[in-house]
Amino acid sequence: MIKKMLHTASPLALIALLIACNGNDTTPGPASGSPATSTVKNISLSVINTYPHDTGSFTQGLVIHKGQLYEGTGGSDYAPEGRPSELMKMNLQTGKAEQHVTLDKKYFGEGITILNDTVYQLTWKEKVVFVYTLPDMKKVGEFPINTEGWGITTDGKELIVSDGTSNLYFYDPSDFKLLRTQSVTLDGNFMDSLNELEYIDGFVYANRWNYPVIFKIDPASGIIVGQVDVSAVWDRLKKRDPRNEENVPNGIAYDRDTKKIYITGKNWPELYEVQFGN
Numbered sequence: 001m002i003k004k005m006l007h008t009a010s011p012l013a014l015i016a017l018l019i020a021c022n023g024n025d026t027t028p029g030p031a032s033g034s035p036a037t038s039t040v041k042n043i044s045l046s047v048i049n050t051y052p053h054d055t056g057s058f059t060q061g062l063v064i065h066k067g068q069l070y071e072g073t074g075g076s077d078y079a080p081e082g083r084p085s086e087l088m089k090m091n092l093q094t095g096k097a098e099q100h101v102t103l104d105k106k107y108f109g110e111g112i113t114i115l116n117d118t119v120y121q122l123t124w125k126e127k128v129v130f131v132y133t134l135p136d137m138k139k140v141g142e143f144p145i146n147t148e149g150w151g152i153t154t155d156g157k158e159l160i161v162s163d164g165t166s167n168l169y170f171y172d173p174s175d176f177k178l179l180r181t182q183s184v185t186l187d188g189n190f191m192d193s194l195n196e197l198e199y200i201d202g203f204v205y206a207n208r209w210n211y212p213v214i215f216k217i218d219p220a221s222g223i224i225v226g227q228v229d230v231s232a233v234w235d236r237l238k239k240r241d242p243r244n245e246e247n248v249p250n251g252i253a254y255d256r257d258t259k260k261i262y263i264t265g266k267n268w269p270e271l272y273e274v275q276f277g278n
Contacts, residue, residue, distance in 0.1 A: 040186055040187065048273045057267065
């Protein structure tokens with residue numbers, strides 16, 4: 001299945017909704033892409049607030065750092081009217097970019113993360129990681145990487161990367177030296193297509209490409225210990241505009257100061273503040 005597809009949707013008014021996703025049911029539904037006999041816990045999802053999101057943004061990375069939202073997008077030949085990949089400082093309330101860095105069109109931007117006021121931005125097939133300083137978003141370096149770049153996050157010490165397989169890769173942020181590789185499994189089965197990543201309270205949360213699911217992963221063992229079904233949000237957007245059928249969920253950001261979590265999708269008209277259940 002082609003990884004990068006673009007469509008657009010029209011932004012609508014803000015809403016408030018609550019979505020309970022079978023928080024007490026231990027059998028995942030078929031939309032999660034998990035084995036039917038899985039005993040992995042389903043984690044409920046509640047939407048707390050809704051914010052506008054630029055439907056021209058093919059979201060690849062989403063980060064909250066010191067209360068500020070940042071977004072990384074893919075572009076190049078896949079973007080409407082040739083819109084290039086970008087790294088952007090976003091206004092949460094308006095969904096507009098306040099500051100941005102534009103990548104050369106030969107690069108397809110992927111996930112982003114921030115560690116020690118330094119932004120790391122992956123590229124897809126070009127196998128280059130760009131490094132920027134904050135608050136000026138000045139590019140100060142780049143590192144080679146041996147895999148495709150999909151998602152990236154940090155545990156505060158190491159950088160954690162996905163490449164669309166069932167692996168997580170742990171890197172030294174100072175030189176991007178590979179420290180270890182960890183396979184991710186669900187009920188003993190390798191779980192591929194790991195995409196955008198976020199580190200929350202000791203666990204890695206990962207979008208799975210083309211599925212309405214966010215996995216909760218123990219980074220030490222690679223075992224998926226829970227999953228969040230986001231199909232209710234995605235289905236609502238698809239009903240509003242059929243083009244959202246291919247605008248998959250992607251983007252998880254965690255504000256460590258407020259404990260708020262945000263999610264969105266590629267070219268989605270909305271970004272959501274959500275709460276995960278236990």
